[in-house]
Amino acid sequence: MNDFLKISGLCAQIDDNGTPKEILRGLDLEVPKGEIHAIMGPNGSGKSTLSYVLAGREDYEVTGGSAEFLGEDLLALEPEERAALGVFLAFQAPIELPGVNNANFLRTAVNAVRRARKEDELDAVGFLKAVRAETKHLQMSDDMLKRNVNVGFSGGEKKRNEVLQMRMLRPKFAILDETDSGLDIDALRIVAEGVNSFGGRISRHSSSPITSVFWTTSSPTVFTSWRRARSSIAAGAKWRWRSKLRAINNISRRWHERRDRSFAGSRVLSVPGP
Amino acid sequence: MSGAIALSPAVESFLSRAHDGEARSLLQRQGLPQRRLEAWRYTPLRDLDKTGFAAPQSVSDEEAEALVARLAPEAQDGHRVVFVNGTLIAALTDLPETVRVVPVAVPLLADRPLSVLNSAVQQPGFGIRVAAGVDAGKIALVSLVTGDEPASTHLAHQVTLEEKARLTLLDIQSGEGTYLANPSLTVSVAQEAHLVHLRVQQDSVEATNLAFVSAEIAEHGIYDSFTLTLGARLSRHEVLAQLDGKHGAVHVNAAQLLGGAQHADLTSVITHAAPDCISRQTVKNVLMDGAHGVFQGKIFVDRIAQKTDGYQMNQALLLSEKAQIDSKPELEIYADDVKCSHGATVGALDDEQLFYLRARGIPQAEARAILVRAFLLDALALVTDEAAYALLDQRVEAWWQKREA
Numbered sequence: 001m002n003d004f005l006k007i008s009g010l011c012a013q014i015d016d017n018g019t020p021k022e023i024l025r026g027l028d029l030e031v032p033k034g035e036i037h038a039i040m041g042p043n044g045s046g047k048s049t050l051s052y053v054l055a056g057r058e059d060y061e062v063t064g065g066s067a068e069f070l071g072e073d074l075l076a077l078e079p080e081e082r083a084a085l086g087v088f089l090a091f092q093a094p095i096e097l098p099g100v101n102n103a104n105f106l107r108t109a110v111n112a113v114r115r116a117r118k119e120d121e122l123d124a125v126g127f128l129k130a131v132r133a134e135t136k137h138l139q140m141s142d143d144m145l146k147r148n149v150n151v152g153f154s155g156g157e158k159k160r161n162e163v164l165q166m167r168m169l170r171p172k173f174a175i176l177d178e179t180d181s182g183l184d185i186d187a188l189r190i191v192a193e194g195v196n197s198f199g200g201r202i203s204r205h206s207s208s209p210i211t212s213v214f215w216t217t218s219s220p221t222v223f224t225s226w227r228r229a230r231s232s233i234a235a236g237a238k239w240r241w242r243s244k245l246r247a248i249n250n251i252s253r254r255w256h257e258r259r260d261r262s263f264a265g266s267r268v269l270s271v272p273g274p
Numbered sequence: 275m276s277g278a279i280a281l282s283p284a285v286e287s288f289l290s291r292a293h294d295g296e297a298r299s300l301l302q303r304q305g306l307p308q309r310r311l312e313a314w315r316y317t318p319l320r321d322l323d324k325t326g327f328a329a330p331q332s333v334s335d336e337e338a339e340a341l342v343a344r345l346a347p348e349a350q351d352g353h354r355v356v357f358v359n360g361t362l363i364a365a366l367t368d369l370p371e372t373v374r375v376v377p378v379a380v381p382l383l384a385d386r387p388l389s390v391l392n393s394a395v396q397q398p399g400f401g402i403r404v405a406a407g408v409d410a411g412k413i414a415l416v417s418l419v420t421g422d423e424p425a426s427t428h429l430a431h432q433v434t435l436e437e438k439a440r441l442t443l444l445d446i447q448s449g450e451g452t453y454l455a456n457p458s459l460t461v462s463v464a465q466e467a468h469l470v471h472l473r474v475q476q477d478s479v480e481a482t483n484l485a486f487v488s489a490e491i492a493e494h495g496i497y498d499s500f501t502l503t504l505g506a507r508l509s510r511h512e513v514l515a516q517l518d519g520k521h522g523a524v525h526v527n528a529a530q531l532l533g534g535a536q537h538a539d540l541t542s543v544i545t546h547a548a549p550d551c552i553s554r555q556t557v558k559n560v561l562m563d564g565a566h567g568v569f570q571g572k573i574f575v576d577r578i579a580q581k582t583d584g585y586q587m588n589q590a591l592l593l594s595e596k597a598q599i600d601s602k603p604e605l606e607i608y609a610d611d612v613k614c615s616h617g618a619t620v621g622a623l624d625d626e627q628l629f630y631l632r633a634r635g636i637p638q639a640e641a642r643a644i645l646v647r648a649f650l651l652d653a654l655a656l657v658t659d660e661a662a663y664a665l666l667d668q669r670v671e672a673w674w675q676k677r678e679a
Binding site for chain 2: 108
């Protein structure tokens, strides 16, 4: 029995200049603990809508269906309550917050979540120690913590910042909305490793919460070998989280030779176009 | 043109206490400024007009001390001048030896109704002179009002900085009950002198504050001001600043945080009467409930004031559907080689930013507070004195906590 994430008949619409536009039309999906799912589909098929609806953005009106997460009615919760429960959305286009210091933002978020989870808050020293460990891992400079949130960040820096937030907030379920898009190979490798080592570390310790991940992606056409991977996915092949990383890491090493081996284990939801 | 009407109870009460002949007759002729005057279009004094304002009662030193502890805790130690109900509390006043106390002698500006009103019922305030080359440090000027009956205070202060003198004036205005505070401050900054004027207006929400500042800045002189407006039902802070010598600089920065039915008006006229001067203005409004903010900022550049560098920015954050801002930036330029820019923005909190913060687990109220603080930062960050910045920051924080509670 899956009591991790269960989406049934989910319908959502958005207000399109006064006329409601239906985007999700009865989506059913179950994500058991510990699985990696890729949501694929062309532009406008509802990948980001699904991400936003699960994270609690108000612009989207849920017109039917349900989403249960860890036995809770996810759709009834405020965005901050969902975050505290363990849902994390890495934004496709991370928002800039002029006047908000990145380190302060991160510490406020971490402590808000810790408070909600009935954990002790981190003091300045404890926070700094924790964040330094993560930034080192993600090859982020301290300078990025001193700057305003995402302001003047390059595309790669923004995505790295998302992964940093994810690692600091320790979610149980992460939605990565095209976290791969717009990145060059090096940035993609760092971001992917950040995500990967996180998932890997947790799954090695059975007492830790198990993270499941959605990775939405539209058309990562930049990568020849990735295009091959996508076609396999579209054909319904199963794949494993690590396979994508391998795909990314070995682009220059003719990854496609190994694709049969790497696509074993998880599932892919291919969303039809609008 | 005068907007005179039959004498209102307010004007009657001021006239009965008026002691300056010229100001008295001007007040009698003009009454309080009405909406018909362009400069008063957005800030009608209708409600004020209905009330008679008596001379305030005096308070004991003990009462004054308790009042300072309650309303201006930041000024409990250090150099300070304390006025309660328009009277100097000598027991609580402590000035550095480096400043000279002088009698206040301020000019009457007949075309400025607030100057006229202040002159008519004037109470001698804080008059000091800082000698050439002296750094007088920081002095708190605390003006408080308390009492059961509507009363008015009309303190006139005068600060003169001689060549290369320096002073930071922390000007705290607050009170309890219904009253009118109508202070004036006349500033003179000599060559290479530097005055920092930090003003906190946190009057009672039933009070009216009509403040008038007139400043003259000589060559290489700096008048750097910041006003934080949190209080009063109705307030106006009117600043006239004139740059008289080359390479002078004036900053008229402000933040107005208003809720309920509060109305606050920041009106400034910065006159560039000499070449190579700089003027800077960043004014932020955070308006909740049915609050009404007004910004009227004029930069006047005389024909001889070449190479003027003027910047003016007024921004408003409207946190409710009923909140309102009137913004009137004006440039009047007669020189042909100047750099002057001005801008105004009005908006609500950004939904995307709010969602981003909440999606990271930050509760809505805290997320709103973060965004409001971020909005204010451009203006607050202009206060470079760390202690003063901390004071303003704390007042803003406390105001916000109270609002959100």
